[in-house]
Every structure is written in C-alpha cells, then in structure tokens.
Amino acid sequence: MSDHVVCYKCNEVITKRMITALGKTWHPEHFLCRHCESQIEDATFNIQDGEPVCSKCFVERYTQTCAGCKKPILERTICAMGESWHEKCFCCDGACRKPLANQPFYERQGKVYCKQDYEDLFAARCAKCEKPITTDSAVVAMNAKWHRDCFRCNRCESPITTQTFTVDGDKPVCPACQG
Numbered sequence: 001m002s003d004h005v006v007c008y009k010c011n012e013v014i015t016k017r018m019i020t021a022l023g024k025t026w027h028p029e030h031f032l033c034r035h036c037e038s039q040i041e042d043a044t045f046n047i048q049d050g051e052p053v054c055s056k057c058f059v060e061r062y063t064q065t066c067a068g069c070k071k072p073i074l075e076r077t078i079c080a081m082g083e084s085w086h087e088k089c090f091c092c093d094g095a096c097r098k099p100l101a102n103q104p105f106y107e108r109q110g111k112v113y114c115k116q117d118y119e120d121l122f123a124a125r126c127a128k129c130e131k132p133i134t135t136d137s138a139v140v141a142m143n144a145k146w147h148r149d150c151f152r153c154n155r156c157e158s159p160i161t162t163q164t165f166t167v168d169g170d171k172p173v174c175p176a177c178q179g
Contacts, residue, residue, distance in 0.1 A: 022050060033057050081107060092117055126150050142167060153177050 004013045009030035019031045031040050033054035046058035053062070063072040067081075068089030078085040078101050087101045094117025106118035113121065123132035127144035128151070139151040139160075151160050154171035166173045 021045075021052065022047065035061065080105070081110070081112065094118070094121060128152075141165075141172065142170070 005018060005025050006012065007014050007018075007027045007030050008024040009026055009032070012027075014025060014027055017028050019026045019028050021031070028041075029039060031052060032038065033040055034048065034051035035053060035057040038054055040052050040054050042055065044055075046053040046055065046062070048058070048062060059072045059074075063074060064077060064084040065071065066073050066086045066089050067083035068085050068091075071086075073084055073086055076087055078087055078090045080090060080100075088099060090100050090112070092098045092100055092105070092114040093111035094113045096114060096117055098114055100112060100114060103114070105112045105114060107113075108118070108122060119132040119134050123134055124138070124145045125131065126133055126138075126147045127142070128146055131147070133145050133147060137148050139146040139148055141151065149159065151172065152158060153160055153165075153174035153176075154168060155173055155177040158174055158176070160172055160174045162175060164175055166175075166178050
C-alpha cells in the first residue's frame, strides 16, 4: 500500500501543492471546470454531478434568469406564473410594491398584485360607500352592486332584505316607507 497522493485527473503522484475537494485530490493545474476545462482558481466553486464547475459555466448552464430583473438567480427561486424570480423581484405591481413570496397573490394581464391592491384596483365598487366589494354576498340592484349592509332604505335607513322595493330619486326605499 502506497502513501502517495495521486491526482484525480492524471493519476500521477502529487509532490507539491494540491487541491483537495469533493473527496478527491488534484494538481492545481488539473482542477478544471467540467465544461470549459479552464482551471478553477477561486476558493468557491460550484458542483454538478459531483464535478467542479466554474462560476461562468454555472451561471450559463445551471441558473435561471429572473423574469423581473433579467439577471441570473443564484439563490432561492420563486416560481410563479410560469416564470422564475428572485424573492426580492417578485413584488406587487400595485401601489405597495410589497414582496409577494410566501403569500397569496392575484394575477391580472400578466401583472401580480397583493390582495389589498388587487381589490382597490379591480373589485366592483359599492354604489353607496364606494369601497371594494370583496365577498360573494353583494346585492345587485338598480344596475349597480351594493354591500349587503349598504343596501338600505333611503328614508328609514333599515336594511332592505326583501326582493321588492321602490326607487325614489335613484335611491332604494323599503316596502314599509313606500307610502
């Protein structure tokens, strides 16, 4: 049994400087990128299929491009809407510009929105209070939508819960006040 250290690439004995990485030893000039075969001199390198890869080849071959900033993604990737994003680049396209990683988002015409901005921009508005209607329990009456609590008699302010009511000056009036 020999005490000689052998280069993984050339199988010759290493007598001077050596590189130990990935459980193997190399002459420094033989520690090469598996793709372009240039010498890897950086202290940090990438690994693919157990072989060293230089930073340039790693970016070209193994990273995805961010749909937001168009730069390579070298850290955690957000996959959304069929594209890849940096966490910091996957943000609401509305007023808040908040990061949307790890929270629900809404998509409209290729843009993403947080719940609040989506509702502010696209939800139907109540005919009385003009705030977004965000539930399915809206009242549709008089060619408009209303929050259930906003659909009230214009005279007594009681909620109109019947299907019959009258209209007085574009305002609803309950059956009790119709007289």
